[in-house]
Amino acid sequence: MEEGIFEGLKVLDCASFIAAPAAATVLSDFGAEVIKIEPPGSGDPYRNLPNLPGYPVSPHNFAWLLESRNKRSLALDLSRPEGQAVLYRLVAEADVFITNFPPGVRQRLGITYEELKPRNARLVYASFTGYGEKGEEANKPGFDSNAYWARSGLMDLVRADENTTPARSVAGMGDHPCAMAFYSAIVTALYKRERTGEGSHVSSNLMANGVWAAGVLAQAKLCGAKFGERRPRERALNAVTNHYRCKDGRWLILSLLNEERQWPVLARCLGREDLVNDARFATRPDRHARSLELIRIFDEVFATRDLAEWRGILDGNGLVFGVVGILDDIPNDKQMIENEVLVPFENDTMLTINSPIWIDGSQKVKPRHPPGIGEHSDDILREAGYDDASIRKLRASGAVA
Incomplete structure (x- = not known):
């Protein structure tokens, strides 16, 4: 296994749908150890995305393959005190904690920055939301289709004219750019930690990234610019x-x-x-x-x-x-393959989409298939110092699966 630039970095991915866990995936591409914390039973709800109406039919869980490669899974019930105690032990040895639970849920589960910081002063606590950490919409749930695409004005701006129906976004279209912004926030905080020795709380949100994406025209509006007629x-x-x-319809x-x-x-x-x-x-x-x-x-x-x-x-x-381009072009796009935009999974011919940054002299790890629900629970607990009797007790309580 290659040792990437983040080899030895421990990341707790306590997030779902899609930007926050995707940022953890980028860290894993560069060698970070990422533990996916998901609820026992059905696991992370994002596992079910391809089963929703309108999504492509495939023998593979394509959404989970992309967002959860390289990670290990711990099935942990954070609503139980025993589950919270396990998390606190992991936090004490972690470098980064990633969540996209709304502020109110974080408080209910005992995983706010204020509660985790005393357990690890070097922890980079990274929170991602739909509409920001403050204000009356702080606890409002949001997906990229509404908080990024619609709220920012992008959904309206891509219309050919005022009479055209607003265009819907595609799955993850805003989440993946947001993931790169969130990743940059985490890496900036890690750089700060190198200089000061202290961790910090970093955040980003869908709404802010959407307005940033629409920034040229949004800034024009902020400057009082006069807009002309929208023309098809x-x-x-x-x-x-x-x-x-063209002649062939392309x-x-x-x-x-x-x-x-x-x-x-x-x-x-x-x-x-x-x-x-x-x-x-x-x-x-x-x-x-x-x-x-x-x-x-x-x-x-x-x-x-x-x-x-x-x-x-x-x-x-x-x-x-x-x-x-159309999706049919992508699997055989020579330029994408030669530039490692598309890379094969480890010990597999199936391709996946690489994170869109490269650092000269720093090798990325070969993408590994994502975990099953709780596939690594026992291993992770043993590494955290739990003996077999303690693990059996946690399983019996339902806190771990």
Whole structure:
């Protein structure tokens, strides 16, 4: 097993759905030992996500594979004093405690920062919420679909115009960016601990990350900016920063910001050199003023070839464009595989999605399959100093499973 940069770091993952445990997963990718604390019985409710209506049908628990790789599972009932006592013993030797329970639940279970800090002054206590730690919505439950996507304005902003139905987010679309923000908060606190010797309480939330994601336009609103009419694709104000449908029904998007230099190159690639000398499109202001005409021309041109053909034509000419990807593309994406965006599980050919950061000279661990419910309970308890008789007693009480 590789020893990552966080080898020896002990993390307690007492969280679910999705950002907080995903941050623990990133720590595990770099070698941290992560203990997943989940309730006895059915375990972490997130295990059940693929069984909900509308999710893909698979023989594998794809959600659990992604969020819980590399972790060990301790099935612990924190509503029982005996279960809390086990947690307190683990906290005394831990480096990071991660939770996304609302503040009120933390108080009820005896796992607030104020209660854990005296047991370990070096502990980094990381809490994640839907709407922040303060205010009347502090205990309000939230998923990324409502607290990140909808609350931030993103759900509205991606509509083609005011009459279009708001677009729904996909599972985890906000949670995974939030996980990286939460991970950065934890690592920053660990750096602070290296300098001061003391742990701290760090936090993040879905709402804050959503507004950060919408930050360019949100900041414009905060500055009192005047917004223009929202226009659908066919009426976009700039034809060379628009998306187009190819012959096979696939789409690509142009992002030509250096328009003066790239305009003649694009015209040549499209086989429409005549557009360069067309008086209607002679200058950048002309092209913007007649964007609807230019979009119609581009629509006709892009509809003559399949996406793969257009990729071959446009690549290598200094033009900034992108494929509008579909899920079918991902398993065979050569660029993703060569850059370790997709990596195989240990002793398996199945691929998983790597955490999106790399540190030169620091090897990530090979992803290991996630645990079953309470799969490592006895091992973790023995490592914490419990003997076999004590473990049997905890099991008999129902505090451990």
